[in-house]
Amino acid sequence: MSGTDKGSGGLGKVYGVVWKDHSFLARFGVSVGALIVAGGVAFWLLAWPRASLKPSWSALASLQLTGVSSHLVSAEATWSGHRTILVDRSTRLMPTSDIPVDTEVKVAVELRRPSWIAWLAGKTAKLTEQVRTPSAKLLDTVVLAHPGQAVFATFNVPVSEVSIKSESNDPLEKLATPSRQVKVVSQVSNGEAGIVQIAASPLPWETLPLPERLTYFGIKGHSLMAVLTPSITTSPLGVSSPFGITLSEPVVKAFGRQMPVIEPVVQGALIPKGTWSEPTPYSLRFTPSGPDFWPGEQMRLTLPAAVSITTGQGGATNPTRTIDFEGAPGSILRLQQMLASLHYLPLRWRPQTYLSNYSQMSTQLAMMTAPPKGSFTWRYSFPTALSSLWFPGDYTVMTKGAVMAFEQVEGLATVGRSNPLLWPTLVKAVLTDQMDPHPYSWIQVSMQLPERLWLYLNGKVVLTNLANTGIPQAPTAPGTYPIYLRFKFNYMSGFNPNGTYYHDPVYWINYFNGGDAVHGFVRASYGFPQSLGCVELPVAVAAQVYPQVHIGTLVTVMP
Numbered sequence: 001m002s003g004t005d006k007g008s009g010g011l012g013k014v015y016g017v018v019w020k021d022h023s024f025l026a027r028f029g030v031s032v033g034a035l036i037v038a039g040g041v042a043f044w045l046l047a048w049p050r051a052s053l054k055p056s057w058s059a060l061a062s063l064q065l066t067g068v069s070s071h072l073v074s075a076e077a078t079w080s081g082h083r084t085i086l087v088d089r090s091t092r093l094m095p096t097s098d099i100p101v102d103t104e105v106k107v108a109v110e111l112r113r114p115s116w117i118a119w120l121a122g123k124t125a126k127l128t129e130q131v132r133t134p135s136a137k138l139l140d141t142v143v144l145a146h147p148g149q150a151v152f153a154t155f156n157v158p159v160s161e162v163s164i165k166s167e168s169n170d171p172l173e174k175l176a177t178p179s180r181q182v183k184v185v186s187q188v189s190n191g192e193a194g195i196v197q198i199a200a201s202p203l204p205w206e207t208l209p210l211p212e213r214l215t216y217f218g219i220k221g222h223s224l225m226a227v228l229t230p231s232i233t234t235s236p237l238g239v240s241s242p243f244g245i246t247l248s249e250p251v252v253k254a255f256g257r258q259m260p261v262i263e264p265v266v267q268g269a270l271i272p273k274g275t276w277s278e279p280t281p282y283s284l285r286f287t288p289s290g291p292d293f294w295p296g297e298q299m300r301l302t303l304p305a306a307v308s309i310t311t312g313q314g315g316a317t318n319p320t321r322t323i324d325f326e327g328a329p330g331s332i333l334r335l336q337q338m339l340a341s342l343h344y345l346p347l348r349w350r351p352q353t354y355l356s357n358y359s360q361m362s363t364q365l366a367m368m369t370a371p372p373k374g375s376f377t378w379r380y381s382f383p384t385a386l387s388s389l390w391f392p393g394d395y396t397v398m399t400k401g402a403v404m405a406f407e408q409v410e411g412l413a414t415v416g417r418s419n420p421l422l423w424p425t426l427v428k429a430v431l432t433d434q435m436d437p438h439p440y441s442w443i444q445v446s447m448q449l450p451e452r453l454w455l456y457l458n459g460k461v462v463l464t465n466l467a468n469t470g471i472p473q474a475p476t477a478p479g480t481y482p483i484y485l486r487f488k489f490n491y492m493s494g495f496n497p498n499g500t501y502y503h504d505p506v507y508w509i510n511y512f513n514g515g516d517a518v519h520g521f522v523r524a525s526y527g528f529p530q531s532l533g534c535v536e537l538p539v540a541v542a543a544q545v546y547p548q549v550h551i552g553t554l555v556t557v558m559p
Contacts, residue, residue: 053109053129058203059092060099061107061131073124075109098207102135134202135209142282143184143216144248147192151185151216159200163208166196174204188218193227193248193310215282217248217310224254224319226307233309236328237293239365239423242274244285247307251278258304262286265298265324269420272299291365291427295330297420330423333393334371335403338426343436344402344552346459347376347390364427379440380459385556386442389480397554401482405552409437414484414551441548443518443555445469445535447476450527453518453537455545463544466527468536469557470516473497476533477513480556483549485511494532508542512555518545 056062060077075086075093079100086093086107099105111125136155145151153164158178164171175182184196197211217225225248232243247254259276272292277285293299306319340349352373357363376392389398395417403422404414410425428434442456445467453467470476474497487509494515495501507520518535520542530536535557537545 053107053127055129055131056092057134059089059094060086060105060133061093061129063088063091063093063109063127065091065111071112073110073112075107077105077107079103079105095205098205099133100207101133101201101209103133105131105133107131133206136200136202138198138200138212138214141212141214141280142246142248143214145185145188145216145218147190147218148187149218150183150187152181153184153198153200153214155180155182155200157202159202160204161206161208162198162200163211164196164198165211166194178202184214185216188216190218191225191308191310192218193225195227195229195246215246219248224249224305224307225310227310228323232301232325233323236326238328239291239293239295239368240288241293241328242285242287244279244283245303246280246283248282250281251284252281254307255304260284260286260304261302263300263302264420265300266420269297270294270424291361291424293327294420294423295327295368296418296423297327298324299326300324328369330368330417331371332395332399334367334369335395335417335426336376336392336399337371337374338430339399339402339406340376342406342429342434343379343440344406345398346378346380346382346386346440348379349376350374359431361427361431364430368423382442382456382459383444385444385558386456386480386554389554397480397482401552401554403552404482404484405436405438405550408551410434438550439548441550441553443545443549443553445476445518445555445557447478447529447557447559451529452527453535453545455548457548462548463541465537465541468521468523468526468528468530468534470531470533471497471529474532475529476516476531476535476557478557478559479513480554481512483510483512483518483551483553483555485509486546486551488546492534496532507539508546510546510549510553510555518542518555 052064054062054064063072063075072088075088077084077086077095077099080103084095084097084099086095093107093109107129109127111127113123113125134157136157136159139154139156143151158180159182160175160178162173162175162182164173164182164184182200184198185194194216196214198214199208199211201208213229215227219225227246229244229246230237237243245260262272264271270292272288273290274286274288274292277287279285301323303321303323306321308319309317309323336345337349339345340347352375355363355372378387389396400416403416406426406429407414407419407422410429412419412421412425439457444454444456446452447469451467451469453465454461455463489505489507490509491503492506493501493503504521509517509519511517516533516535518537520539521531521536522539523530523536526536526538
């Protein structure tokens with residue numbers, strides 16, 4: 001039994017050994033299989049094509065491909081309705097046409113996967129990324145330089161392309177090496193100042209942005225200088241035009257907390273209303289709150305401290321606290337259009353096209369310098385002596401008379417278009433349809449014997465009578481003149497050609513040329529030269545003429 005047990009035990013050991021060997025092989029097989037699977041997985045993980053799309057400073061975007069690479073089929077960028085193709089430059093996607101700076105851009109790429117994986121993951125893959133193109137900002141808008149030094153513009157980031165526009169040139173420079181500093185002026189002299197418009201882009205394929213203004217001063221010592229933009233001393237301001245002052249010192253140091261003051265030179269003119277702001281520590285800006293600098297109006301700017309106003313690259317004025325300027329001249333054609341529409345001229349005006357916003361102040365202001373197209377036609381029929389005085393766009397005596405008539409009706413000084421209140425009052429009258437209350441009157445005088453006067457109202461002769469003009473020693477000057485002063489009764493004084501003094505009563509007086517007037521004066525007869533330059537009528541006839549005419553009525557004396 002023991003032998004059998006031993007035998008059994010031996011067999012059992014043998015079997016046990018055999019069994020143990022089998023388990024080892026099984027485990028070995030599993031391990032090998034696991035390694036094979038792991039290796040396969042690793043291979044798949046390493047070989048699996050992957051792609052990433054990221055923003056890039058030096059390019060529009062960066063495309064990174066790993067694994068068994070996919071093939072780039074197409075790449076494009078789109079922004080605000082625009083599109084450009086992108087090309088791959090060593091993982092950098094570069095645009096084939098310019099893109100504006102500081103612009104949100106969508107980058108889209110399409111990839112073709114390797115054929116061995118296409119059955120599982122698809123033939124193509126698409127990636128998108130939102131990027132913003134870089135931009136550069138001018139750090140200093142005012143640069144002070146000692147005489148003989150150069151002026152540099154400094155940006156917050158290196159720039160590759162820059163445009164520097166001044167009065168003399170407008171070069172576009174592509175920098176060989178991107179730089180944060182760009183030379184603006186090679187050398188400045190003492191008292192020199194200037195303004196340049198500078199625009200720069202960090203990357204060469206970007207469209208340049210709107211330019212920024214850089215003001216530079218060539219300054220020695222502590223003199224205070226200023227640049228006016230626009231140069232109001234040489235360029236009159238538009239009705240609602242803002243303007244600025246840039247100083248060579250910070251505003252708070254130069255002026256403290258005081259602001260400049262703007263006032264009209266002519267007493268009684270409109271005082272501009274607006275606000276002062278401080279766009280930069282070195283500059284002030286006045287923004288009108290409405291139509292303030294009316295055409296031809298004389299204004300005065302008073303500064304808190306004396307400054308030297310630069311006159312360009314040639315130097316600066318002596319220090320001053322006051323600067324005189326004026327509103328830009330209004331269009332004579334527009335002046336005539338407005339006077340005709342209010343019946344102060346014997347013509348009617350019609351615009352070429354319907355003006356839908358004609359009753360808005362903004363439209364009226366814009367038309368002062370850019371009158372609308374239209375046509376004039378005569379409202380009445382007049383002799384050539386009057387009709388020949390009409391020239392659209394020219395400030396002839398006919399237009400001057402109409403302006404004076406308008407001023408008289410509106411209670412203004414009858415000085416013609418130099419009146420600072422003319423344009424604001426005229427615009428108000430147009431917007432409220434304040435028509436001329438008078439018929440259009442005209443006086444014609446003939447010095448052909450027998451001398452005669454005709455009075456026209458709205459193109460028709462309503463009165464005619466014999467008249468007297470000046471004797472050869474004091475003749476009446478031929479020409480056309482507007483009536484500028486009137487009296488129902490007054491005395492005329494002076495010296496006769498023989499040296500004797502006179503002081504005569506006259507009636508129903510209408511002065512039209514210096515001391516010459518159409519008036520009533522008692523004579524034994526009329527129809528030939530008897531006066532000292534005036535046009536004389538019987539007193540009763542002059543009384544009929546007087547209420548039919550007014551300031552601005554034209555008097556034409558024909559030889």
